[in-house]
Amino acid sequence: MKFLIQFKTIVLALALSISGARAEVMEVWSHSLENGDYARNVKQYERLRPILQNLGAYVEYYLEDIDGAPVSHFVVKFDDLRIWGAYRDRLSGDADFQKWNSRFRAKANAIQINTAFMNNIYEPDAKADLYRGTSLFYISQWRALPGQTLALRDILIEAAKTAENSGIFAQVYANGYDDTYMVVWAFDSYTTAATQWSFVHDSPEYQRFFQKAVKSKAGVFVDQSWMNKTMPYEGN
Numbered sequence: 001m002k003f004l005i006q007f008k009t010i011v012l013a014l015a016l017s018i019s020g021a022r023a024e025v026m027e028v029w030s031h032s033l034e035n036g037d038y039a040r041n042v043k044q045y046e047r048l049r050p051i052l053q054n055l056g057a058y059v060e061y062y063l064e065d066i067d068g069a070p071v072s073h074f075v076v077k078f079d080d081l082r083i084w085g086a087y088r089d090r091l092s093g094d095a096d097f098q099k100w101n102s103r104f105r106a107k108a109n110a111i112q113i114n115t116a117f118m119n120n121i122y123e124p125d126a127k128a129d130l131y132r133g134t135s136l137f138y139i140s141q142w143r144a145l146p147g148q149t150l151a152l153r154d155i156l157i158e159a160a161k162t163a164e165n166s167g168i169f170a171q172v173y174a175n176g177y178d179d180t181y182m183v184v185w186a187f188d189s190y191t192t193a194a195t196q197w198s199f200v201h202d203s204p205e206y207q208r209f210f211q212k213a214v215k216s217k218a219g220v221f222v223d224q225s226w227m228n229k230t231m232p233y234e235g236n
Contacts, residue, residue: 022080022081022124022125023080023119023120023121023123023124023125023126024077024078024079024080024119024120024123024126024127024128024130025077025078025080025081025084025117025118025119025120026075026076026077026078026117026118026119026128027075027076027077027084027115027116027117028073028074028075028076028114028115028116028117028118029073029074029075029076029112029115030064030071030072030073030074030112030113030114030115030116030177031071031072031073031074031108031111031112031113032071032072032111032113033070033071033072033111034111038063038070038072038230041072041074041111042061042230042231044104044107044108045059045061045074045231046231047100047104048074048100048104051094051096051097051100052076052087052091052097054096055087055090055091055094055097056078056083056086056087056090057076057077057078057087057128058076058077058078058079058128058129059074059075059076059077060075060077060131060229061073061074061075061229061230061231062075062137062227062228062229062230063227063228063230064139064225064226064227064228065225065226065227071113073227077128077129078128079127079128081119114177116175116176116177117175118173118174118175118176118182119173119174119175120171120172120173121153121157121172121173121174122157122160122170122171122172122173123171126171130171131186131229134169134186134187134188134229135188135228135229135230136186136187136188136189136190136193136226136227136228136229137184137185137186137187137226137227137228137229138184138185138187138193138197138224138225138226138227139182139183139184139185139224139225139226139227140182140183140221140223140224141176141177141180141181141182141183141221141222141223141224142156142180142181142182142183142219142220142221142222143178143179143180143181143219143220143222144181144218144219145217145218145219145220148216148217148218148219151216151218151219152181152218152219153172153174153181155212155213155216155218155219156172156181156183157172158209159172159183159209159213160172160183162200162203162205162206162209163185163200163206165203165205166196166199166200166203166205166206167196167199167200168185168186168187168196168197168200169185169186169187170183170184170185170186171183171184171186172184180222181219
């Protein structure tokens with residue numbers, strides 16, 4: 001797992017949204033499944049989770065289905081950027097982390113496929129436990145066209161508001177994989193997702209917004225996937 005966050009990513013996070021600096025931020029470490037077995041990834045994560053929690057992190061695990069190729073995510077979250085900074089200052093000198101690093105880093109790196117340092121740009125007061133009690137997520141990724149970074153940000157924030165007006169719990173993040181935006185829709189089940197999905201797409205408000213977004217030509221759709229939060233799951 002790569003713990004070195006590139007400086008340009010932090011600068012971009014702050015430049016995109018000042019409010020994002022006060023809201024939920026997260027390190028996302030993504031891996032293929034070890035020998036095709038998600039339980040093996042969880043075992044690896046469980047070795048590291050208590051160490052990071054003792055340093056002030058809030059940890060969640062996710063399993064993502066991307067066109068039938070599952071991806072495992074170890075997500076290390078913080079209430080805001082300052083808490084993340086304090087955690088980082090303590091991390092490098094922590095004896096337990098150094099022991100884990102020496103013993104397991106090479107094995108983790110072998111299955112790592114991506115990393116991101118994401119910040120919530122939709123909900124200024126969002127905290128690390130934002131998704132407590134929620135277990136199913138639809139994720140869409142978007143990339144801004146040249147010179148349209150802020151325009152796309154505004155459009156995606158408006159999209160989240162439109163979804164919320166139709167009863168969907170929505171969030172927007174900057175600095176996803178390869179500097180994409182990620183829009184998150186959260187549900188309590190696939191049945192609920194199917195019902196709410198149909199409602200929002202059929203609503204006049206959404207149709208008006210969609211036409212406006214298409215005409216703006218601010219960004220392009222990159223990818224989509226479904227994701228389940230697994231362990232540790234704390235419930236409501």
